[in-house]
Amino acid sequence: MSETAAARRPKVFGLVRRLPEHLTIWLPLLLAAGHIVSFSLWTLWVSFTPSTLLPEFGWVGLHNYTAVLATRNWRIAFDNLLLFGSAFVVLSLLTGLGLAILLDQRIRGENVLRSIFLYPMAVSFVVTGTVWSWLLNPGVGVQKFVNDFGWMSFRFDWLINRDMAIWTIVMAAVWQSAGFGMALFLAGLRSVDTDLIKAAQIDGAGPFRLYRRVILPTLWPITVTVVVIQLQFAITTFDLVRALTGGGPGIATLLPALVVYDFMFQRGLLGRGAAAAVLMLLTLLAVLLPYAAWRHVQARQAARA
Amino acid sequence: MSALTVRDVTKQFGSAEVLTGINLDIASGEFTVLVGPSGCGKSTLLNIIAGLERQTTGTIEIGGRVVNDVPPKDRDIAMVFQSYALYPSMTVRQNITFGMECRNVPRAQRNEAVARVAKLLQIEAMLDRKPAQLSGGQRQRVAMGRALVRDPLLFLFDEPLSNLDAQLRTEMRMEIKQLHQRLGSTIVYVTHDQIEAMTLATRIAVMRQGVVLQFDDPETVYNRPANLFVARFMGAPPMNTLSARLEATSDGTVAVIGGGETVIRFPVPAAAASWIGRQVVLGIRPECIAEPTRYFGDAPGATVMIAALVEVIEPTGAETIVVLRIGDERALARVSPDLHYRLGETARFAADTRKINLFDPETGDRIA
Numbered sequence: 272m273s274e275t276a277a278a279r280r281p282k283v284f285g286l287v288r289r290l291p292e293h294l295t296i297w298l299p300l301l302l303a304a305g306h307i308v309s310f311s312l313w314t315l316w317v318s319f320t321p322s323t324l325l326p327e328f329g330w331v332g333l334h335n336y337t338a339v340l341a342t343r344n345w346r347i348a349f350d351n352l353l354l355f356g357s358a359f360v361v362l363s364l365l366t367g368l369g370l371a372i373l374l375d376q377r378i379r380g381e382n383v384l385r386s387i388f389l390y391p392m393a394v395s396f397v398v399t400g401t402v403w404s405w406l407l408n409p410g411v412g413v414q415k416f417v418n419d420f421g422w423m424s425f426r427f428d429w430l431i432n433r434d435m436a437i438w439t440i441v442m443a444a445v446w447q448s449a450g451f452g453m454a455l456f457l458a459g460l461r462s463v464d465t466d467l468i469k470a471a472q473i474d475g476a477g478p479f480r481l482y483r484r485v486i487l488p489t490l491w492p493i494t495v496t497v498v499v500i501q502l503q504f505a506i507t508t509f510d511l512v513r514a515l516t517g518g519g520p521g522i523a524t525l526l527p528a529l530v531v532y533d534f535m536f537q538r539g540l541l542g543r544g545a546a547a548a549v550l551m552l553l554t555l556l557a558v559l560l561p562y563a564a565w566r567h568v569q570a571r572q573a574a575r576a
Numbered sequence: 577m578s579a580l581t582v583r584d585v586t587k588q589f590g591s592a593e594v595l596t597g598i599n600l601d602i603a604s605g606e607f608t609v610l611v612g613p614s615g616c617g618k619s620t621l622l623n624i625i626a627g628l629e630r631q632t633t634g635t636i637e638i639g640g641r642v643v644n645d646v647p648p649k650d651r652d653i654a655m656v657f658q659s660y661a662l663y664p665s666m667t668v669r670q671n672i673t674f675g676m677e678c679r680n681v682p683r684a685q686r687n688e689a690v691a692r693v694a695k696l697l698q699i700e701a702m703l704d705r706k707p708a709q710l711s712g713g714q715r716q717r718v719a720m721g722r723a724l725v726r727d728p729l730l731f732l733f734d735e736p737l738s739n740l741d742a743q744l745r746t747e748m749r750m751e752i753k754q755l756h757q758r759l760g761s762t763i764v765y766v767t768h769d770q771i772e773a774m775t776l777a778t779r780i781a782v783m784r785q786g787v788v789l790q791f792d793d794p795e796t797v798y799n800r801p802a803n804l805f806v807a808r809f810m811g812a813p814p815m816n817t818l819s820a821r822l823e824a825t826s827d828g829t830v831a832v833i834g835g836g837e838t839v840i841r842f843p844v845p846a847a848a849a850s851w852i853g854r855q856v857v858l859g860i861r862p863e864c865i866a867e868p869t870r871y872f873g874d875a876p877g878a879t880v881m882i883a884a885l886v887e888v889i890e891p892t893g894a895e896t897i898v899v900l901r902i903g904d905e906r907a908l909a910r911v912s913p914d915l916h917y918r919l920g921e922t923a924r925f926a927a928d929t930r931k932i933n934l935f936d937p938e939t940g941d942r943i944a
Contacts (some may be wrong), residue, residue, distance in 0.1 A: 466661035469628050470722075473651030474675035484674070488665030 304418035311552070326541060335546035344533070345547065348525040350552075355437055356446075356505035360498055363445045367452020367497065372482070374453070375460045381387075385457070385460075391451040396447065400514025403431065403443040433523045436516055440508075440524055443515055448504065452497045459493040460486065477553065492569070499562045506554050527551045578640065579604040579762040580730055585634030586618055590617070594620050595786045598634070602779070607756050607763045610782035613809070616736070618766045619734055621783075626732050627651050627785040639729045649678070651730075654723035658735040660715045662707040662722075672722050693725045696755075705887060713744045719756075733765040749775060761847075770810045770851035774798065782806045799931055804940035806860045807933065813897060816907040817867075819937065820858040822851045831858050831934065834903025838884070842929050843877040847944035856943060857935040862897065864910035874929040880927045886917045897913065911937065922926040 307415075309447040316413055318336070335471040338346050372380055391399065407430040429435035459554045463486055471485045509528035516524040527547065535544030580602040585611040587595040595617045597624035602608050610618040625636055636643050643651050654675075662671050670677075672693060673686045681689075694700040697717045707715055716736065723868055726738050736752075737745045753776055756763055767773055774794050781791045782805075790802035801807035807815045820831040822844065829849050833840045842858065864872075865882075872879040887900035887906070889911060898917060900907045909925055917923050934943040 462658055464661060466657040466659045467663065468621075469626075469648075470655065470657060470661040471674075472628060473626060473653065473655050474650045474722075475678040476674070480678060484666070485663050488663075511691075513582070 303480055306386060318549045319540055320542055322541035324539040324541070328566055331542070335494050336550070339530075339534070339543050339546045341549065342530075344522060344525055344530050345527070345550075347522055348527045348530045350451055351524060352506065352526055353438055355441055355508070356439070356502060358441045359444045359505050360501045363449045363501055364494065364497060366445055366449035367532055368427050368455040368456050371447065371456035371460055374457055378516045385454070388453050391447045392450050394447065396425045396508075396510040397514045399443055400511045403439065403446075404515045407439050430516065431520055433520055434526045442514055444511060445506070446504075447511070448501060452501070455493050456490060457561060459490045495562070495565065501560060502558045503555055506551060506558070507576070525556070578602065579638070580764065581637040582621070583635040583636075583637070584627065585624060585631045586638065587624060587629070588632045589944060593786060595624075595631070596759055598786075598788055599789060600788065602762065602764065603720060603761050605760045607753075607765065607776055608781060609765045609767060609773040609777035609779075610781050611767055611770055611809075612721070612766055614795075615785075616783040617767075617786040618783050622655075622732055622766045623763065624654055625730075627881070628654055639804050652728050653730045654726045654728045655732040655734065656719045656723050656736045660719040660739075660886065661705070662715055662718055664707055667704050667706055668699065668710070668718050668721075669693070669709065672725050673717060675722070675726055686825065689725050691719045696724065697721050700920075711738050715749065716740065716748055720752075724755075724759075729762065731761055731763045733763060735767055736765075736771070737767070744818055771812065774797060774810070782809060784809075800942070801806045801859070801933065802942055804857060804859070804935050807935070811861060813908050813910075815859045815861050815933075817935070818858045818860070818905045818907060820856055820934075822848060822854060822856055822934075823850075824852045831856065831932070833858065833905060838903050840880075840882045840884075840902055840927075841931055842880055842927065844929075844932060845944045848934050849944060851934070855937055857937050857940075859933040859935060860907070860927065861931060862908040863910045864906060864931055865900070865911075865913045865925050866928075867915050868910075868924045868926050870926045870928075872926065873930065875930065878928065878930050880929050882924060882927050883922050884926050885922050889917055889919065898900055900939055 281386065317326055319330055319332065320327055321331045321334075321390065374385060374388075378384075408426070409415065409426070409428040409431065412427075414425060417427070418427040421534045428560050429439050467485055467489075468481065476485065507528055508526055509532065511517060512524055512526050512529060513532075518525045518529045531544050532549055533544075534540045577599055582598050582600040585595060586593065586597040598621060600608070603835050611622060612618050624631045625638075627636075627646060631644075635812075638651055638653065660854070662668075662672060666674065666849065668781060669690055672690050673681075676686045676689065690703065691700075694703055697719050697720060699721060701715065702710060702714060702718075710718065719736070737748055739860065740748060746845050749772060755761075756776075757824075760848070765772075779791065780794055780797045782789045782797060782802075789867045790797055790806050792800075793801075796807060798810055801810065801815070804817060807817065818833050820833045820842075823830050823832055823841075825841075827843065829852060830841045831844045833842070842860075844917055868881060870879075871915060882902070884900035884902050884907070886898055887901050890897040890899075893913065895910050896913045896915070896917075898911055900909055911917075911925070920942060935941065936943055
């Protein structure tokens with residue numbers, strides 16, 4: 272009896288002593304999970320109802336989905352997402368890797384440059400979008416600047432050009448997030464075993480071969496992580512487009528998140544908006560689930576090795 | 577022919593001098609071990625020889641050619657690293673042939689070279705595996721294969737065995753030695769392990785704080801250490817160093833250890849005569865103090881019987897280490913495991929005086 276009491280006491284005592292830790296971990300987690308999960312489920316439910324301005328009970332099956340998929344807006348938004356997503360991910364990956372390789376040459380002022388490259392991350396997308404919209408505005412931005420120097424025929428009007436406007440979003444997004452890839456790649460480059468580089472030097476590998484055959488292959492896991500994080504950003508992009516082009520000119524730069532917003536809050540079609548939102552979620556899962564599986568396999572391989 | 581000459585090499589990092597006036601002349605076919613505690617500059621010296629770092633002053637010659645301005649790949653060297661440094665994304669075969677790939681050696685010739693080295697090191701079965709799928713010992717073999725395939729003038733080994741467990745280390749040590757005997761290659765090998773140095777080297781360079789203290793064959797380094805640091809660094813357990821006073825007697829010069837009732841007198845070489853009447857440090861290896869029945873040769877005065885207090889007894893199986901007290905001094909003795917001493921008794925031991933070394937207590941340099 273006394274033995275069990277003695278055994279139980281430290282356990283209870285330990286629980287009390289570690290209460291602050293448990294509270295700080297579990298409370299926010301519960302709140303966040305409850306928040307995200309409950310609203311996701313709510314959205315999922317709404318997407319099957321005939322809700323318009325206000326949520327309504329009822330069941331319309333996949334009607335909202337077929338309706339959304341049939342709209343021209345959604346098709347354009349999805350095509351835009353494919354173009355924007357792939358261009359943005361590839362370009363920010365290459366820019367980030369390039370910056371990281373250049374910074375890795377033990378240059379002077381590395382800390383300052385690193386902060387400068389990373390700094391756009393700290394800026395809100397709305398700010399980025401707004402500033403770039405000024406820069407790209409032919410009447411006040413780069414075009415006017417060059418025109419004022421006397422090169423009158425210079426045209427840089429992508430922002431108001433239907434075919435090129437999507438590239439302005441790519442540009443702003445790459446500017447904003449290349450630093451993130453750079454930071455991760457730089458950490459990866461710095462963790463490459465210096466003996467590997469020495470061995471390659473003795474083997475006679477030039478800088479190009481050294482990077483291509485020895486150093487870059489070790490960066491694969493980081494590359495996958497960067498791609499996945501950038502992709503999920505691309506899929507959920509809203510504020511940047513909203514501030515930069517507002518989806519225009521016309522609907523040339525529409526993205527799925529803008530379509531959701533348009534359905535829900537401008538046209539008063541909650542059910543359609545929810546269906547579009549669930550479609551976005553499915554797109555996200557299509558990226559994240561393979562990634563999670565890959566991580567799982569990697570962890571198992573690491574545990575076995 | 578001299579395979580490697582290091583002449584007056586110094587290295588400074590900022591204001592810190594990590595190598596001071598290094599001079600080494602290594603003949604072709606020699607197995608030279610650079611040994612010393614961590615931070616003594618041995619790895620820096622190896623990197624300078626490889627061309628991975630540049631000396632502040634001095635000259636490196638490989639195969640009679642000054643290579644100060646020659647990049648590592650053109651120095652005709654191969655290097656084995658402590659971390660093995662195998663390219664993780666390449667197979668074993670690609671790892672071994674990467675150097676040849678960089679030098680644009682035709683594929684047929686590459687395959688031939690891989691086959692030769694793989695057979696020599698018995699790694700044929702793992703040629704198509706990645707390094708991550710290999711054990712530590714296998715990785716070590718592949719790393720050596722990458723060096724061997726080049727057939728260079730000079731092999732450089734940077735603590736290649738320190739990442740292996742004790743048993744594997746002993747095995748690989750033997751294999752490296754066999755390889756050297758078979759191929760007759762010239763090797764410079766860095767280690768902090770004095771046993772590796774003793775077992776592998778044809779010549780040992782003992783380093784401390786950027787200076788080569790002694791560069792000699794293993795026997796000389798062990799039996800005639802240049803100073804107290806070398807004496808204590810080489811050998812496990814280390815050499816006993818006792819403070820002694822030199823006196824002249826009718827039988828020649830003797831070293832007197834201890835005082836009062838427990839006085840020990842060892843005959844010492846005539847070369848130490850100029851130190852008569854002064855304090856010296858007397859070095860005697862633990863294996864030179866043994867049980868009284870031990871025979872140390874016929875020379876007059878070779879064996880001296882001593883009496884000492886038994887303080888600690890450490891049986892190791894093959895032998896027993898006994899800690900003795902002689903006056904105020906402590907000394908280790910290696911005695912036969914069949915003898916059973918009692919703690920606290922004053923027992924008799926036989927001492928081999930032929931291998932006694934005397935050192936200057938101020939500078940630590942060897943007197944005789």
